[in-house]
Amino acid sequence: MKQGAKDAPTTLWDRTRQLASQEILETALRLFTEQGYDETTIAQIAREAGVSQRTLFRYFGTKEDLLGGDQDRFRQVLTDTISAQPAEAGIWEVLRAGVTAVLALHDSRDQALERFRLLHNTASLRAGWLEKRLRFQEDLLPLIEARMDAAAGGTTPRARAVIATAFACLDAASMTWVANDGKGDIMDLYDECLAAVRG
Amino acid sequence: MKQGAKDAPTTLWDRTRQLASQEILETALRLFTEQGYDETTIAQIAREAGVSQRTLFRYFGTKEDLLGGDQDRFRQVLTDTISAQPAEAGIWEVLRAGVTAVLALHDSRDQALERFRLLHNTASLRAGWLEKRLRFQEDLLPLIEARMDAAAGGTTPRARAVIATAFACLDAASMTWVANDGKGDIMDLYDECLAAVRG
């Protein structure tokens, strides 16, 4: 019988898994920042983390996952936050709240900066990242569409455009933030970008 | 001394290359639409096109290039078109002109539809496509930035956001266009999307 909700069944296995996962993650991030993403091989990460390649791939399905973190968590927070917004809120406020929530998921400002830096400087990473983001956008579609004025006919393309625009502003903001070495607040840049677009 | 500009030195080599390139391209597009992008291997394309894998990779550096076509041409047309816009034109008109020009590059409506369909339905393709598109956006940055009001301080993030928004609308438009099996005009959808964003 499971007591509580989430912390009870801490078996040795769970703890070991936790440790291994953390060790792999830290090794990967370290090597990535030291010598670059493309220049770091899975074999090297596995070796330095003390596990076999096969095991590494069991923890993290792809090389990108070593940097992207828990993708499902992002999705969860995003959709939850947006669903929780009051019905009277405007679309842009709703999306802004979603963006804020996702940004808050990073452990620290420095870690966020390091990840963004790698992301914006590595073509192969960018590609995967943009693709995953597109999937997030599709997840948000029904939520945003429900908040739009249906009088003007098909809302789907309009909703898609609005969502994509919000993410585009986040992109522009984070790029500038990285270029400025983390100076200032991302959300300020986001607001500035959105204002320029809707100007 | 090269006469004319481009058609004179038609040696046997050039003609052979031209033929091989075309054969490979057609074979690839056929197989992609028949059995899907991921399910088609380079080995199969090479076999059916009558060349070796090695040669195929000499013509097209990556598998994606078999569908993306001449990327440099896109870039060229885009930047040229935008540069050619009158100085008094608004940013959004300028970007709209660029989008129109790029769309006009497709051979036929059917071919465009087929490519967009593959693009939107294949995750691995989408990733590469989005990444290339991001590079286009960076190319456009200086051109757009020069047309923006510098009074409000740093124009870079704002220019980036505006450019990305234009492409985001093109995305939403083309997705809807594909979903509608090519009915209607993409630019109408584009305008609708942009209106929804700037509304």
Add this chain to the structure above:
DNA sequence: CGACAGATTGGCAGTCGCTGCCAAAGGTGA
């Protein structure tokens, strides 16, 4: 025509990300 120089090609081995399979090692509960 014949021969040399340069372009083009094919094949082969090898790298890297990633997967399926199988046997061994380790934790778990009765």
Add this chain to the structure above:
DNA sequence: TCACCTTTGGCAGCGACTGCCAATCTGTCG
């Protein structure tokens, strides 16, 4: 302690992609 189940590592293999080398083909010049 004894099954039982999870986790692990190793190995072979696939597909995209590259470097290297030898064979072939084209253009040209004497």
